[in-house]
Amino acid sequence: xxxxxxxxxxxxxxxxxxxxxxxxxxxxxxxxxxxxxxxxxxxxxxxxxxxxxxxxxxxxxxxxxxxxxxxxxxxxxxxxxxxxx
Amino acid sequence: xxxxxxxxxxxxxxxxxxxxxxxxxxxxxxxxxxxxxxxxxxxxxxxxxxxxxxxxxxxxxxxxxxxxxxxxxxxxxxxxxxxxxxxxxxxxxxxxxxxxxxxxxxxxxxxxxxxxxxxxxxxxxxxxxxxxxxxxxxxxxxxxxxxxxxxxxxxxxxxxxxxxxxxxxxxxxxxxxxxxxxxxxxxxxxxxxxxxxxxxxxxxxxxxxxxxxxxxxxxxxxxxxxxxxxxxxxxxxxxxxxxxxxxxxxxxxxxxxxxxxxxxxxxxxxxxxxxxxxxxxxxxxxxxxxxxxxxxxxxxxxxxxxxxxxxxxxxxxxxxxxxxxxxxxxxxxxxxxxxxx
Numbered sequence: 250x251x252x253x254x255x256x257x258x259x260x261x262x263x264x265x266x267x268x269x270x271x272x273x274x275x276x277x278x279x280x281x282x283x284x285x286x287x288x289x290x291x292x293x294x295x296x297x298x299x300x301x302x303x304x305x306x307x308x309x310x311x312x313x314x315x316x317x318x319x320x321x322x323x324x325x326x327x328x329x330x331x332x333x334x
Numbered sequence: 335x336x337x338x339x340x341x342x343x344x345x346x347x348x349x350x351x352x353x354x355x356x357x358x359x360x361x362x363x364x365x366x367x368x369x370x371x372x373x374x375x376x377x378x379x380x381x382x383x384x385x386x387x388x389x390x391x392x393x394x395x396x397x398x399x400x401x402x403x404x405x406x407x408x409x410x411x412x413x414x415x416x417x418x419x420x421x422x423x424x425x426x427x428x429x430x431x432x433x434x435x436x437x438x439x440x441x442x443x444x445x446x447x448x449x450x451x452x453x454x455x456x457x458x459x460x461x462x463x464x465x466x467x468x469x470x471x472x473x474x475x476x477x478x479x480x481x482x483x484x485x486x487x488x489x490x491x492x493x494x495x496x497x498x499x500x501x502x503x504x505x506x507x508x509x510x511x512x513x514x515x516x517x518x519x520x521x522x523x524x525x526x527x528x529x530x531x532x533x534x535x536x537x538x539x540x541x542x543x544x545x546x547x548x549x550x551x552x553x554x555x556x557x558x559x560x561x562x563x564x565x566x567x568x569x570x571x572x573x574x575x576x577x578x579x580x581x582x583x584x585x586x587x588x589x590x591x592x593x594x595x596x597x598x599x600x601x602x603x604x605x606x607x608x609x610x611x612x613x614x615x616x617x618x619x620x621x622x623x624x625x626x627x628x629x630x631x632x633x634x635x636x637x638x639x640x641x642x643x644x645x646x647x648x649x650x651x652x653x654x655x656x657x658x659x660x661x662x663x664x665x666x667x668x669x670x671x672x673x674x675x
Contacts, residue, residue, distance in 0.1 A: 266387040
C-alpha cells in the first residue's frame with residue numbers, strides 16, 4: 250500500500266502540474282483540498298480524469314468524490330477496491 | 335487622428351536578452367534553426383508552485399512581463415487591461431485538441447481548455463493585480479495588438495480611462511510551425527518567432543518618453559492606398575517626409591513584401607535612420623510589439639540600438655518616428671510616434 254500511495258502521489262503531481270513538488274511533501278492523511286495541499290474545484294476535475302484514465306473508475310456523484318479525495322489514504326483505498334484496470 | 339498614447343514603461347520577453355536588462359545593447363543571441371524561441375525568466379521569484387500549476391508557458395511570460403511593466407511605471411492597478419494575440423496559448427490548444435481525439439470526446443482535462451482561451455492571460459493579470467475594470471483581448475491576426483492600442487486610444491479620447499496596460503503575446507509550437515511551413519510562411523526567408531510585450535500608457539504626458547500619436551490600419555491595400563494614406567497621415571499632423579527622423583520597418587527577409595517598405599523608404603531623405611527588428615524577433619502576428627518596445631526603450635535611453643540599424647542616417651535628435659509593419663501582405667499597420675523628452 251505504501252508503494253501504491255507513492256505512485257499515486259507522483260500521478261497527482263504530474264496531473265496537477267505541481268512542478269518541483271516531491272511525493273514526500275504530501276502528507277498521506279492530510280486534507281488534499283482547502284487547508285493541507287490546498288487544491289481547489291478545478292483540481293478535483295483533474296483528479297476525476299486521473300481516476301478514469303488510469304484506473305477505469307468513473308466518479309459521477311460529487312458527494313462520493315468529496316469522500317474519496319479527502320486524503321491520499323482514502324483515495325488509495327478507494328482505487329484499490331474499485332479499480333477496473 | 336487618435337488620442338495619443340503616452341508610453342510610460344515598456345517590457346519585452348523575446349528571443350533576445352531583452353527582459354532582465356530592458357535593453358538591446360548586450361550581445362545578440364543567435365538563432366537556432368529557423369525559429370526564434372523566447373528566453374524564459376526564472377518564475378520561482380514571481381510565483382509559488384501552486385500558482386504556477388495553473389499557468390501555461392505563454393501565460394507565465396505574459397504575467398511576468400505585465401508585472402515588471404507595471405512595476406517600472408510604479409502602478410499597481412491600471413484602469414484597463416488590453417491585449418492582442420494572433421493565436422493565444424497554442425501549446426494548450428494543441429494539448430486539448432489531441433485529448434479530444436485520443437479520448438474520443440470523453441472526460442477531458444479542464445486545465446488545458448481553460449489556458450487555451452485567448453483571454454486567460456488577461457484574467458490572470460486582473461486576478462494578480464486585483465483589477466476588475468475593463469479587460470479585453472483582441473484576436474485579429476496581424477491587427478491584434480493594434481486593436482488593443484486603438485481601444486485604449488478610444489477610451490482615452492472619451493475620458494473613460496486615464497491609463498491602460500496594453501500588450502501582445504504569441505508562442506510557436508512544433509506542430510504549428512509545420513502547418514505554417516506547409517502554408518508557405520517560411521519558404522522565402524522569413525524566420526518564425528514568438529514573444530510577449532507590455533506597455534503602460536497614459537492619456538497625459540506625465541514623464542513618458544514616447545507618444546504614439548496615430549495608428550492607421552489597411553487590409554490588403556493597393557500600393558496607392560498606402561501611399562495616399564501615409565501622405566494624409568503626415569499632413570494631418572502638420573509634418574512631411576523630411577520630418578521623419580527614424581523609419582522602423584517590419585521587413586522579415588521575405589523579398590515578396592519588400593516593395594511595401596520600399597514605398598516608404600524611397601520617400602524619406604537619406605538623413606533618416608532606417609531600422610528593422612524581425613532579424614532579432616522573428617515573424618509572428620504580433621511581432622510589431624517588439625519594434626514598439628524597441629522604439630519606447632530607444633526614446634527613453636535617447637539612443638538607437640546599433641543591432642537594429644539597417645541604414646544609418648545622420649539625424650542626432652530623434653523626434654518623429656514612422657513605424658510600418660505588414661503581415662504577409664494582408665494586415666498593414668502604420669504608427670506615427672513622437673519622442674516627448
